[in-house]
Amino acid sequence: MIQFQQFSCKKYILPFLLAILPATAHTQTEKDTIIKVDNNEFTLPTVIVRNGNNIPQLLKRIQSDTTFYKAFKSLHIVGYTSNNSIKMLDKKSNVKASYNSITTQKRENGCRSMTVADLQTTGDMLDKNGNFNYTTGKMFASLFFTNGNVCGENNIVGNQDFEVSGKKGIEKHKEQLKMLFFNPGKKIPGIPFIGNKLDLYDQDAHKNYNYRLDTVSFFGHDTYRFSITPKPDAKNIVVDNMTTWFDIHTMEVVGRKYTMSYHAGVYDFDVDMEVRLENENGILLPIVMHYKGNWAVILKGREIGEFKASLSHFHVK
Known part of the structure; x- marks a missing residue:
């Protein structure tokens, strides 16, 4: 698993609070500054405050970020090679099914297509038609695999709201996953x-966070770490x-990590996701997920x- 740094960070503010935020800051220690916004506290190192940053605007920009979503949309307009690994485990963490392949996407004449090489599977990962038996595999394929020739795509980010109404089964789950993945920290309809x-x-x-x-430095980048x-x-x-x-x-965005868990009688889950991104030839793209x-x-x-x-x-x- 990619070993991202452990840390702690910060969050958003609303436009109408921009004018009052600077007046509500007070120094907690030489290291940190507590900023109160509508009685909600945010912690920043004093050095960030003293550097003359427009803190309200900075936090607002972080909250409304679209670069992460755009990076994944950009995968549709470039060629690339992907080394893929999927494992399904039993309750004792033994591998019961696996999938490994190298896929190459080509982008020509405004269309993308994909070839698969070095494909190796074990267990019941795929059905007799070559489709994934597990939701985990289906989710992976929806993010990284291309079926046939797909044309007319771009990486323009307009209204990035996702829609689950009218969708059922795996299509609804895929849409919810995209909402969770690209809009972390936002409400997701349809999950009881x-x-x-x-x-x-x-x-x-x-009240809870x-x-x-x-x-901090992150894989060679000087970064704001917001957690x-x-x-x-x-x-x-x-x-x-x-x-x-x-x-x-x-x-x-050059990195994102989140951990979620929930345990109830109806269902339970523990999920960890980590993504690292880099700018390749002027286009921000995910390089590891x-x-x-x-x-x-x-x-x-x-x-x-x-x-x-x-x-x-x-x-x-």
């Missing part, structure tokens, strides 16, 4: 009991940690799986 608990921006969330912004971590007395939460690294100079998930739903059984994709040899045409 926990949809609202995923919202890390409302008043209730501030600490928000912190730091400056949300539960308070010691937090109750009935779903997000156990969410951290994003933003390049200080470009404000592009790692997912580990353990979840169960009544009547559907338990699924324990993980996948990793390592992307390289990007070609812009």
Whole structure:
């Protein structure tokens, strides 16, 4: 698993608070400054405050980021090679099914297509038609695999709201995963009991979480590390940690990690996701993604799986 740094970070603010934020800051120690916004506290190292940053604007930009989503959309307009690994595990962490391949995407004449090489599978990962038997594999394929010739795509980010109404089964689950993946910290409709608990921006969330912004080095980048971590007395939460690294100079996301868990009678899950991104030939693109998930739903059984994709040899045409 990719070993991202451990940390703690910070969160958002609303436009109408921009004018009052500077007046509510006070120094806690020489190291940290507590900023109160509408009675919600945010922690920053004093050095960030003293550097003359427009803190309200900086936090607002972090909250409304679209570079992460755009990076994945950009995969549709470039050629690249991906080394793929998927494992399904039993309750004792033994591998019961696996998938390994090297895929190459080509982009020509406004269309993309994919070839598969070095394919190796074990267990019941695929059915007799070559389709994934497990939801984990189906989710992976929806993010990284191309079926046939796909044309007319771009990486423009307009309204990035995702829609689950009218979708059922795996299509609905894929849409929810995209919402969770590209809009972490926002409400997700259609997930019983926990949809609202995923919202890390409302008043209730501030009762349960600490928000912190730091400056750190991350894989050669000078970054703002923005994280949300539960308070010691937090109750009935779903997000156990969410951290994003933003390049200080470009404000592009260069890393994201989040951990979620929930245990109830209807279903339970533990999920970890990590993504690292780099700017390749002027385009921000994901280069490593790692997912580990353990979840169960009544009547559907338990699924324990993980996948990793390592992307390289990007070609812009």
